Amino acid sequence: MLKIPGLIDPHVHIREPGATHKEDWDTATAAALAGGITMLLAMPNTNPAIFDASTLELALAAAKAKAHCDYAQFIGAGPGNAEVAAQLAPRAAGLKMYLDSTFGELRLDDMSLWKPHFEKYPKNLPLVVHSESRSMAAAILFAAIYDRPVHIAHISLKEEVLLIKAAKEHGLKVTCEVCPQHLFLTKDDIPSFSGGHPGRGEVRPRLGSKEDVDALWANLDVIDCFASDHAPHTLEEKDSDEPPPGFPGVETTLALLLTAVHEARLTIDQIIEKMHTNPKRIFRLPEQPETWVEVDEQATYEIHAVDMQSRCGWTPFEGRQVKGRVTRVVLRGKDVFKDGKLLVEKGFGRNVR
Amino acid sequence: MLKIPGLIDPHVHIREPGATHKEDWDTATAAALAGGITMLLAMPNTNPAIFDASTLELALAAAKAKAHCDYAQFIGAGPGNAEVAAQLAPRAAGLKMYLDSTFGELRLDDMSLWKPHFEKYPKNLPLVVHSESRSMAAAILFAAIYDRPVHIAHISLKEEVLLIKAAKEHGLKVTCEVCPQHLFLTKDDIPSFSGGHPGRGEVRPRLGSKEDVDALWANLDVIDCFASDHAPHTLEEKDSDEPPPGFPGVETTLALLLTAVHEARLTIDQIIEKMHTNPKRIFRLPEQPETWVEVDEQATYEIHAVDMQSRCGWTPFEGRQVKGRVTRVVLRGKDVFKDGKLLVEKGFGRNVR
Numbered sequence: 024m025l026k027i028p029g030l031i032d033p034h035v036h037i038r039e040p041g042a043t044h045k046e047d048w049d050t051a052t053a054a055a056l057a058g059g060i061t062m063l064l065a066m067p068n069t070n071p072a073i074f075d076a077s078t079l080e081l082a083l084a085a086a087k088a089k090a091h092c093d094y095a096q097f098i099g100a101g102p103g104n105a106e107v108a109a110q111l112a113p114r115a116a117g118l119k120m121y122l123d124s125t126f127g128e129l130r131l132d133d134m135s136l137w138k139p140h141f142e143k144y145p146k147n148l149p150l151v152v153h154s155e156s157r158s159m160a161a162a163i164l165f166a167a168i169y170d171r172p173v174h175i176a177h178i179s180l181k182e183e184v185l186l187i188k189a190a191k192e193h194g195l196k197v198t199c200e201v202c203p204q205h206l207f208l209t210k211d212d213i214p215s216f217s218g219g220h221p222g223r224g225e226v227r228p229r230l231g232s233k234e235d236v237d238a239l240w241a242n243l244d245v246i247d248c249f250a251s252d253h254a255p256h257t258l259e260e261k262d263s264d265e266p267p268p269g270f271p272g273v274e275t276t277l278a279l280l281l282t283a284v285h286e287a288r289l290t291i292d293q294i295i296e297k298m299h300t301n302p303k304r305i306f307r308l309p310e311q312p313e314t315w316v317e318v319d320e321q322a323t324y325e326i327h328a329v330d331m332q333s334r335c336g337w338t339p340f341e342g343r344q345v346k347g348r349v350t351r352v353v354l355r356g357k358d359v360f361k362d363g364k365l366l367v368e369k370g371f372g373r374n375v376r
Numbered sequence: 377m378l379k380i381p382g383l384i385d386p387h388v389h390i391r392e393p394g395a396t397h398k399e400d401w402d403t404a405t406a407a408a409l410a411g412g413i414t415m416l417l418a419m420p421n422t423n424p425a426i427f428d429a430s431t432l433e434l435a436l437a438a439a440k441a442k443a444h445c446d447y448a449q450f451i452g453a454g455p456g457n458a459e460v461a462a463q464l465a466p467r468a469a470g471l472k473m474y475l476d477s478t479f480g481e482l483r484l485d486d487m488s489l490w491k492p493h494f495e496k497y498p499k500n501l502p503l504v505v506h507s508e509s510r511s512m513a514a515a516i517l518f519a520a521i522y523d524r525p526v527h528i529a530h531i532s533l534k535e536e537v538l539l540i541k542a543a544k545e546h547g548l549k550v551t552c553e554v555c556p557q558h559l560f561l562t563k564d565d566i567p568s569f570s571g572g573h574p575g576r577g578e579v580r581p582r583l584g585s586k587e588d589v590d591a592l593w594a595n596l597d598v599i600d601c602f603a604s605d606h607a608p609h610t611l612e613e614k615d616s617d618e619p620p621p622g623f624p625g626v627e628t629t630l631a632l633l634l635t636a637v638h639e640a641r642l643t644i645d646q647i648i649e650k651m652h653t654n655p656k657r658i659f660r661l662p663e664q665p666e667t668w669v670e671v672d673e674q675a676t677y678e679i680h681a682v683d684m685q686s687r688c689g690w691t692p693f694e695g696r697q698v699k700g701r702v703t704r705v706v707l708r709g710k711d712v713f714k715d716g717k718l719l720v721e722k723g724f725g726r727n728v729r
Contacts, residue, residue, distance in 0.1 A: 158510045185487075185488050
């Protein structure tokens with residue numbers, strides 16, 4: 024039996040407000056606890072997007088009523104809200120900038136729109152970017168010019184990890200996270216796990232090549248955090264003509280990483296570093312007192328969506344054999360998850376900001 | 377009568393070797409002199425591309441035999457020639473990296489391929505990038521990380537000039553050039569100058585919006601050089617189903633800029649700074665002794681391709697009224713162009729490296 028600190032997932036899509044048929048603060052935070060995650064940071068691209076005081080209030084009210092685990096809520100950067108976002112910063116997980124997507128209030132396709140956010144968001148609070156490839160390099164340049172830290176979400180490419188390595192060696196204030204799908208799947212795996220439904224392989228960033236995956240594993244020391252980028256959609260949506268990108272992940276991340284420990288690709292200390300120590304430092308999160316996770320390291324089983332807390336009802340890791348099971352989660356002195364059962368009411372989770 | 381120094385165009389596509397039906401070292405350098413340009417730097421994306429000792433020799437042999445004005449030849453960066461390019465650096469105008477195009481030997485679509493060039497090319501010799509928008513930001517980041525200067529070719533966007541301004545203010549070693557088409561045309565002008573042949577509007581970078589053009593004019597102090605990006609194609613090619621991008625420019629750049637001086641948008645000193653002083657410094661070019669250009673500032677006339685030295689036979693500025701005509705060009709003590717006539721033989725031009 025292994026005892027580790029409560030894990031922190033800095034990248035979770037809750038889907039509430041706006042798409043609670045996929046997931047909500049209840050099911051997402053229950054799933055997090057089942058995965059050994061006692062604190063999560065929620066992304067702002069909900070419907071409506073979280074980008075001002077009233078939308079932040081909307082998300083926080085739902086979270087307060089329903090969350091089982093602790094949490095904080097990101098604000099999204101838009102073309103006109105740099106001032107407002109900076110004012111709301113003390114109440115937010117951080118600022119999330121979508122630099123490669125183009126939707127609604129969070130659309131930032133012109134780099135001229137980035138400047139006020141890099142300038143104004145408090146330098147001691149987290150600024151996180153969805154930025155792939157050259158956009159990622161551009162984001163690091165902005166961080167250098169405006170002399171503030173930046174955290175790169177879900178890196179997936181060899182060129183990304185190598186450039187972050189070089190940027191860190193040069194002393195630039197950049198940190199990054201990687202998701203389990205970019206460590207444990209390649210684009211060549213899509214046919215086998217998608218069961219003839221290619222939409223199940225859609226995720227952003229896309230699954231990489233074997234060369235990309237190998238480069239991430241070869242540069243684990245460059246990677247600060249493991250994050251799930253839990254992005255639930257229903258199977259009906261994934262199998263539709265316009266499948267939305269995203270995989271669920273909050274319940275499977277730890278089991279996949281523990282399996283890699285058995286395969287001697289990773290150590291328990293690295294899991295703790297990248298899922299507790301580093302995210303706590305990077306995102307300036309408080310200690311959770313009397314909080315830990317117990318793991319049966321020897322438990323071998325298959326991943327099945329039917330066993331999960333998430334509402335979305337599928338996983339790209341369906342049927343994969345893993346070794347290492349969360350048996351008990353204690354959050355602030357209370358047994359919140361034990362032997363596969365959620366033991367805590369909605370509303371127990373606290374806003375850590 | 378105005379007397380100005382011999383002008384330097386750091387961005388010219390000669391088309392030789394490989395496409396001499398569009399232009400060659402004879403016609404391109406004759407056209408340069410007609411435009412008041414006494415020294416030009418030739419781009420390496422010829423056929424074959426100039427990327428090693430034997431292809432450099434090929435270009436330099438053609439130049440030596442045919443050039444009317446002084447010149448140097450760029451080497452192109454490819455996935456495997458960083459070592460060779462660095463060795464050849466003393467004989468080359470500089471290193472040209474195509475970061476937004478993907479063709480043949482000069483294809484660099486993965487940022488991992490950029491690193492050896494930024495590391496190895498001599499820091500005191502020019503490294504020029506074709507890099508638009510976020511790729512441009514990425515190139516500036518590479519220059520920062522590998523602590524060397526970088527010159528950004530043909531900027532065209534508001535976001536580009538504003539980011540270069542911020543990068544310069546932060547102390548990063550970045551310089552840039554802008555082309556006449558991005559100062560004097562917008563994308564909305566294409567229907568009127570293309571005469572129903574949209575291929576004549578194809579150029580890379582594309583023509584910008586009025587907002588982009590206005591931002592370039594509003595930030596002239598950020599712009600180090602004016603460069604033509606002379607990129608001749610025949611009208612038959614431009615009007616084909618797959619029109620190649622590019623405008624001729626070496627003969628019209630100065631006249632357009634002199635016209636802007638009459639309109640009080642620019643000064644003669646800025647022209648000399650950005651077409652002589654700055655390129656000489658940035659590209660480490662030698663002084664051309666006894667070399668100058670005489671201009672009739674009051675001469676008003678229409679631009680017509682039929683009057684030009686270039687082989688390509690068209691211009692996007694056809695019919696435009698300009699004010700300011702090159703009447704005499706003296707290169708190293710010799711009258712090389714006077715009253716519309718080329719007075720110098722092929723082979724007079726010298727390799728300045």
